[in-house]
Amino acid sequence: MTQPFPLQRRHPDDLLVGLVSVSDRASSGVYADQGVPALADWLEKALIRPPQVVTRLIPDDRATVAAALRELVDEARCDLVLTTGGTGPARRDVTPEATLDVATRQMPGFGEQMRQVSLAFVPTAILSRQVAVIRELSDHAALIINLPGQPKAIAETLEGLRGDDGRVRVPGIFAAVPYCLDLIGGPYIETHDAVVQAFRPKSARRPAHSGAEAR
Template identity: 80%
Template sequence: MSQSFPLQRRHPDDLIVGLVSVSDRASSGVYQDQGIPALTEWLGQVLTHAPQIVSRLIPDERDGIAATLRELVDEARCDLVLTTGGTGPARRDVTPEATLDVASREMPGFAEQMRQVSLKFVPTAILSRQVAVIRESADHAALIINLPGQPKAIRETLEGLRDASGAVQVAGVFAAVPYCLDLIGGPYIETHPEIVKSFRPKSARRATDGNQQ
């Protein structure tokens, strides 16, 4: 079903998320995409208020990926765009290049931390080329983050690593997403701290925020 853009926000802090799965084989029907369902389920678990979601399943084509990212930010007015797939060293892995094509500014800390989390699980994390960027226009900005392609790796990089007692050993990247959205003029979002304890300075918190530090 087609959607008219921009989407209508249900309230001022209504989060609009774009989900992009980049895969030649999944987009051609060879196998079923797992990235978008995994991300949709995870966002529903971690956020205290359900977001509006716009999803796209597309092949590994640099121009097509860039066009999709522009559509989601500029037309659908997404505040956050999460991509999965296409971040390795293979010749068809061009998601990072396409993401940089649409960027106003790069946010290297997200990619650095994702690799730190993944290195706790697999040595091949150093092969990942994920990037994160801000795309800005005169009246809107969005955070775009490249994520791995596998649901298990997606969850690990977003949530981080905990020990047997549940204490966070290595923070996942989503802990910084709410405050990043604040800083670029996006909606105020809150997370369930038992899944992801998001961080904001005291001066930026609302009294109702359950993620008190």
């Protein structure tokens, strides 16, 4: 599951996304990876302008994970990199460490909120060690977020929790991603509110869906 790059940014608001699944068994063919397909499907559903995506399926090895993250940010020029897998307490779970290895800034609120959402479902959410960071180059920056390994948990942490009336009770982390990308010089992305409602201060908002029609 390796795709070539560079990706082609055809519009200033094209979002370039790297999706990384970290798993010894999936990368060796013991079973099919579910994390990257789940992430790709979710982004396609959530974003008004479809993203350009490059994927990686790699083993639980700290140096390998760090190298993939650097490649996706520095060479593929991804604006957003989402990882799945390798965030628990087992000895082979090294995704957070590898992510911190490539970071220039940490964004602890993302990990805190993911655990808050997951705790509504399972008490073992406190064992999850997901982190989020920014990697900055002289002319580019990207947000890197570790996500859970299971497709259902991925959607829950991205979207948040809704009550029976459909209103968001616990916000998911993706609500903050578009404005974070704005602040680090990334593309302006918009979401379908029915999936996740992006939050921006009024001063940072463009007219609804300006130039971001689905293609």
